Amino acid sequence: MTSYKHLFQRSLAAAPDRLHFAAHSHHLWPDASWIGHQAAWDDAARLADRKWDRVMGEIWPAAQRHVAAELHLPDPASIVFAGNTHDLIVRLVSARAERPLRVLASSGEFHSFRRQAQRWIESGRITLDAVPTGPDFDARFIEAARRGDHDLIFVSQVMFETGAVFTGLAELAALARPDGPWVVIDGYHGFMAIESDLSAVADRVFYTAGGYKYAMAGEGVAFLHCPPGFGPRPEFTGWYAEFEGLEAPPGRIGYADDARRFMGSTFDPSGLYRFVAVRDMLADTGLSTGAINAHVAPLRARLIAALDETELAGATLLNPGGAPHARFLALRSPDAPAWKSRLMAQDIVTDVRGDVLRIGIGLYHDPRDVERLRLALGNRGDA
Numbered sequence: 001m002t003s004y005k006h007l008f009q010r011s012l013a014a015a016p017d018r019l020h021f022a023a024h025s026h027h028l029w030p031d032a033s034w035i036g037h038q039a040a041w042d043d044a045a046r047l048a049d050r051k052w053d054r055v056m057g058e059i060w061p062a063a064q065r066h067v068a069a070e071l072h073l074p075d076p077a078s079i080v081f082a083g084n085t086h087d088l089i090v091r092l093v094s095a096r097a098e099r100p101l102r103v104l105a106s107s108g109e110f111h112s113f114r115r116q117a118q119r120w121i122e123s124g125r126i127t128l129d130a131v132p133t134g135p136d137f138d139a140r141f142i143e144a145a146r147r148g149d150h151d152l153i154f155v156s157q158v159m160f161e162t163g164a165v166f167t168g169l170a171e172l173a174a175l176a177r178p179d180g181p182w183v184v185i186d187g188y189h190g191f192m193a194i195e196s197d198l199s200a201v202a203d204r205v206f207y208t209a210g211g212y213k214y215a216m217a218g219e220g221v222a223f224l225h226c227p228p229g230f231g232p233r234p235e236f237t238g239w240y241a242e243f244e245g246l247e248a249p250p251g252r253i254g255y256a257d258d259a260r261r262f263m264g265s266t267f268d269p270s271g272l273y274r275f276v277a278v279r280d281m282l283a284d285t286g287l288s289t290g291a292i293n294a295h296v297a298p299l300r301a302r303l304i305a306a307l308d309e310t311e312l313a314g315a316t317l318l319n320p321g322g323a324p325h326a327r328f329l330a331l332r333s334p335d336a337p338a339w340k341s342r343l344m345a346q347d348i349v350t351d352v353r354g355d356v357l358r359i360g361i362g363l364y365h366d367p368r369d370v371e372r373l374r375l376a377l378g379n380r381g382d383a
Contacts, residue, residue: 001298001366001367002295004287004363004364007281007285007364008028008029008030008363008364010029010031010034011028011029011030011364012028012364015347017347018347019346019347019348019369019372019373019376020349021348021359021360021365021373022349022350022351022358022360023213023214023327023328023360023361023363023364023365024189024193024213024326024327024328024358025358025360026212026213027212027213027214027216028216028362028364029216029217029274030216030278030281030364032278032280032281033216033218033274036217036273036276036277036278037270037273037274037277040269040270040272040273041270043055043273055269055272056243059269059272059276060269060272062276063079063221063223063276063279064076064077066275066276067079067223067225070191070289071191071196071197071202071225072196072197072198072199073202074199074202075228077258077259078202078225078228078258079225079226079259080223080224080226080259080260080261080262080263081222081267081271081272082222082224082262082263082264083219083220083222083267083268083271084112084219084222085112085188085208085209085222085224087264088222088223088224088262089184089208090236091234091237091262092182092184092206092231092234092262093120093125093126094234095230095232095234095262096152096180096182096231098151098180099124099125100124100125100126101120101125101126101127101151101152102127102129102149102151102152103117103126103128103129103151103152103153103154104128104129104130104131104144104145104148104150104153104154105128105129105130105131105155106132106133106141106156107131107132107133108133108156108159108160109155109156109160109186110188113154129144129150131144133159133162138166138168139168141166141168142171142172145171145181146171151182152182152184153172153176153181153182153183153184154184155184155186156185156187156188156190157186157187157189157190157191157194157207158190158193158194158326159189160188160189160353161330161356161358162319163189163318163325163326163330163358164318164326165190165324165325165326169185169201170200172205173200173201173204174204176227176230178229178230182206182230182231183204183205183206184205184206184207185205185206185207186208187207187208187209188208188209188210188212189213191210191213191214191215192213192214192216192289192292193213193289193293193326193327194289194293194325194326195289195290195324198225202225202227203227205225206224206225206226206230207224207225208222208223208224208225210222210223211271211274214362215279216278216363217271217274217275217278218271219271220267220268220271221271221272221274224259225259226259226261226262228258231262232261233253233261234255234262237253238263238265239265240263240267241256241260241264242254242255242256243256243260243263287363292362295363296327296361296365299365299367300327300329300361302367302370303361303370304317304320304329306370307331308380309374309379310374310377310378310379311339311377311378311379311380312333312339312357314333314335315333315357316331316332317330317331318330318331318332318356327360327361328359328361329358329359329360329361330356330358331356331357331358331359332355332356333355333357334355336352336355336356337352337355339357339377340357343376348372348373348376359373
């Protein structure tokens, strides 16, 4: 089996005794990201004020092209970047005038959306219908979307806790209209983890994700794909949203015609540099998302096959198979927090969401890592 550890020498050498099985969370950074990060500093030193010509004229468009290529989007200009997806979601919601905004979501959305939604409910900004996750979720969610009178429909491509993959994107897209409802897909656990083709729905759905996880680029480089004609004038807006018109005479607040209409203000561009450097490295190495999945799949299968030999034998594997699937195993058990703590004491990194232990596999793993994890998980019956 081919090893790709040489692409991650800096991260692996920085903590040589650590075994990092949280690639679904804070993915280890490949060496290419260090080169990109250094380039951001060098450009700032060399160009000073003029660095923004390079950032917006070269780095930003390159990052747009990489996202568009990954998602099969017809126009890279439909992509806007921000420091995190929360900023983008807040700007997106501000583009709707309804009070309250009628929102449909699942009960399994990530904390940033859940917390913000609860606060918006308190303030009267939105009402929320939440479809419980679980068996037949896709059918139940689509039915609720068709039946309800919602302004915004929000759902994860891959559920962050369980790894369940939503398969009803085309059905939701068929409901979307510029005047509502808007369909927003949280793709953070899907982007560069499962092969995604949005070409058929790019003109009707929003899609947001970022670099922190499978894109291997770290924080500060989230993005939003914005269908044309949806949300032309967000209320929460920064001066970059009319960057090209800064020298125009004052008057009505202007917005870019493309996705830059959702931009904020001055930002840290280093994440964009890292993202472009990592994507360039993957392209040069011939590592598409499909190729990375082909590397991960046998490791995932090997770990699943070994679970019955370990203390985790009694846990419920929430995402056992099928394709596409998340790049982490989700194991439900009341012992999950204790398992996570016991592994951490051995410098083996996993994570827990409630009573679910998540074990993420990435490009920097090989069979020896899986075997070390299996041994660390103990023998069945031990406690």
